[in-house]
Amino acid sequence: MTAISIPLEHVLVLAAVLFLLGLTGVLVRRNAIFQLMSLEIMMNACGLAFIAGGALWAAPDGQVMYMLVLSLAAAEVAVGLGLVLQLERRFGHLDVDAASELNG
Amino acid sequence: MEIVLFYIAAAVTLSATTLVITRLDASHALIYLIVSLLAVAVIFYLLGAPFAAALEIVIYAGAIMVLFVFVVMMLNQGRRGVEQERTLMHPRMWIGPSALTGILLLEMIYVIAASTAPSAAVVVSPRQVGVALFGPYVLAVELASILLLAALIGALHFGRRYMRDRREGAE
C-alpha cells in the first residue's frame, strides 16, 4: 500500500467548510428544494470526513460508513421530494415558512 | 502532484457549493451541485477510495441529483419561481447565519488543529470494503435496505396522493 501525501487536516477542514456552507443554505433559503439541496451538501461533507478518517486509519470502515450515509441520503431525498410535491400542491409555492401551523 | 490536484478539486468544490446556495434558479443550482459532487469524487479518488468515488458519481450525482432534476421539472416553476426567489431573498438575510457559521467554523478549525493524529494516509481497495461489508457490517447493510424500503413506501404514498390531487385539480 502506498502512502498518500495529502495532509488530512486540510481534508477535514474542507469537509468542515462544506458542511457549514450547507448549514448556511439551510438557515437562509426559504425554498424547499434549496433546503433539501443544502441538506445534501451537508451529508456529502460528512461522507468526505468519513472517507478521510478511513484513509487515515487504513480501514475500510470509513467507506462502509460513507455507503450507509449515501443510502440514508437517498432515502431521505425520496421522501423529502414527495413532501415538496405535497407542499406545492397545498400552498401553490415552495416557501417553507408557510407551513408553520405546529406552533405555540 | 496529488496535493496540487487536491487543492484544485477543493477549490472547485468550494466555489461550486457557494454558487449552489446563492442561485435564484433551482435548475442552475442543481447543475452546480452536480459539479461540486464530481469534484468531491475526485478528492475521494485522491484519498485512495476509488470505490467511494465511483459510488459518489453513480449514486449521488447520477441518481439522487437526477431525482431532484425530475421533481424540479415536474413542478415547472420557471420564471415565476425565479421571481419568487428574488423577493424571498435579500442580502441582509445572510448576515446572521454567516456569523453563526463563521463562529462554528472557527471552533471546528480549532478542534481539528488541536488534534495530534498522524497524517499519513493509505489506499483502501474495494476488495477490503467488500470484505468488510459482508463481514462485520452485514447487519448494517440489511438495516440500510429496510430503510430504503420504508423510504420507497413513503415516496410511493406521497406521489400517489399528489397524482390523485393533480388529476382532481385538473378536472
Add this chain to the structure above:
Amino acid sequence: MNLEALWLIPAAPLAGSIVLLAAQGRMPQLPAALIGAGSVGLSAFVALSVALAWGDAGHAPYAQTLWTWIDVGGFTPRITLYLDGLSLVMVGVITGVGFLIHLYATGYMAGEEGYCRFFAYMNLFVFAMLMLVLGDNLLVLYLGWEGVGLCSYLLIGFFHLEDANGYAARKAFVVTRIGDVAMALGLFLLYRELGTLEIGAIADGARAAWGNGSPMCTLAALLLLGGAVGKSAQIPLQTWLPDAMAGPTPVSALIHAATMVTAGVYLVARMHALYVLAPTAQLAVAVVGAATLFVAALAALTQRDIKRILAYSTMSQIGYMFMALGVGAWSAAIFHLMTHAFFKALLFLAAGSVISALHHEQNIYRMGGLWRRLPIPFACMVIGSAALSALPLTSGFYSKDEILLASFAFGATGPWFWAIGSAAALLTALYSMRMIVVVFFGAQHHETSGHDGLNMTIPLVVLALLAIGGGWFGLTPVAAVLPDGGAGAEHGGVLALVTMAIPVLGVVAGWLLFTRRSSWAHLMQTPLGEGTRRLLSAGLGFDAIYDALFVRPFVALARLNRNDVIDGVYVGIAALSRSLHRAASATQTGHLRWYAVNMALGVALMLLLAIGG
C-alpha cells in the same frame, strides 16, 4: 339503686340526644318531648336514688372509673365519675332544675320549627354539664366545658334563620373561647408542674410542691380564673351574656341562668386547694366578683327588654358567688348557686310565659297591667323577685346574707366588699321592682292570648316552692368538701339586721319611684340623666370599648389582607408557572429555519464549552 348507677346520670341525656339527633328532625313532637324531657327526668330520678345511697354510705366520696381515655407516654387520663358533696349538689341542681325546664319547654316550644333538634341540643347540653361536674380530672372537666360551650352556641343561634341570632351565638362562642384558652394554658401549666390532671392529686401536689403564695400557683389559679370569668360572664368577658338572650327562653333559663354560667363558680370551688395557696388569686376572684355584681346591677336598672334585665341580674348574682369564693365563703357561694338556680329559672320561665302570652313581645314598656290576666306568671315573678332581692325568709335571703356577712368578716378590705354587695342588693331590689311594676301594673298596652298548659304550669309552681323554701336545706353535703366546712357566718347582731333591711328598703323605694312615673321620668329628662341612662343601658360601654380596641383593628387588618398574602404565594406560583410556559411556548414558532438556527446555536455553545472546559 346503689352508687354504681352513677354513670346512668350523664348517660341518659346522652342517649336521648343521640336518638333525637339520629331522627334528623323527622320525629313528631310527642315522642321527641317524651325522649327529651324523659331522659333528663330519668337522670334526675337516678340522681335522687344515688344521693340517698350516698347518704346511706356515710357521705364518703365515691369514684367510678368507666374506661381509660388516653394512654400515651405516661399520660393516662381516665373517664372517672367522682361523687362527693359538691358534685352531688351540682348534679341535683342540673338534673332537677333541668328536668323542670325541659318539661316547661315541651309546652313553650310546641309548634316551633326544629322541636326535635331543640331537645337534642338541650340533652347534649345536660350531658356535657354533668360530665363537667362529675369529672374526676381536669380533662373530663374540660370536655364538659367545651361541650357546654358548643351547646350554648347551638342553642343561642337556634332560630338560625335570623342573622342577629347567629351573631349573638358567635359572640358568645368567641368571648368564652378567650376564657377557654386561658383555662387550657392553666391546664398545661398544672400538668407540666405537677404531672397530673386529677383534681385530688393536684390538690396534694400543689400543697407539697408549692408553698403559700408561690408565683407558679398564683399563675395557675389566675389562668383558671380566666376560664371561669369567660364562662360565667364576669368582667372583663361579660359582654356575651345579654346578647345570648336571643335564644329561646328555656335556653336562657337553663344555660344562661341555672347551669352553664355557674360552671366558673364550680371550677373555682373545685380547685379551692390552689386558691387557698394563692391568696393574691383569691383576692382577684373577689375583686372580679365585686366589680361585676355592681356594674351589672347598674346596667339592669335601665334595660327595656325583660330578658336582658334578667341577664344582667344573672351576671350580678354570679358576681356575688365569685365574691363569696374570693373572701373564703366557699359553702355560701355554692349555696347561693343552688338558690339562684331556683329563683332565676323561675323568673325566666315566668317571663317566658308572659312573652309567649303577648306573642313574643319583650319590651317591658309595651307590657303593663298584666297581673289580672296572667295570675300565675305574676305570682311566680313576684316570688322570684323576692328571692332575688333577698327579702327575709326567701331562699335567696339565706344565701345572699350568708355571703354579705362572710365578706364583712374577711379582713381589712372586708367592709368594702360588704358595702359594694349591699349597695348592689339595693339596686337589685330596685330593678326587680321596676320590672314587676312596669310589666304587671299600670295600663295594659298589649292584648294577651293563649293559655299555658299543665306542662308549663307545674314547673313554675315547683320552682316557686323551691324559691321560697330552698333555703331551709342548708348545705351539709358540701361540708366535707369545702375548706370552710359549711360553717355559716353569725346571724345575729346589728350588721345582720342592716343587711336584712337593705333589700326591704329597696323594695319600698322601688315601689314609690316606679309607680309614680312622673318623678322618675323627670329625672331621666335631664341631659345627665339621659346620658347616664344610655351608658347604663349599653352595659357601661364595654361593647363599644371592645369594638374600638379589638374588633375594628382586626377587621382593618383583615381588610388589608383581603388579597390574602399566603394565598398570593400559591397564586403567584401558578402565575409564574403560566408565564414561564408562555415564554417557553413562544420559542416554538413552527418555522423550520428557526429551529435549525437554534440547533446550530446549541452546537456552537457546546463546542465552546468543550473547547473551554
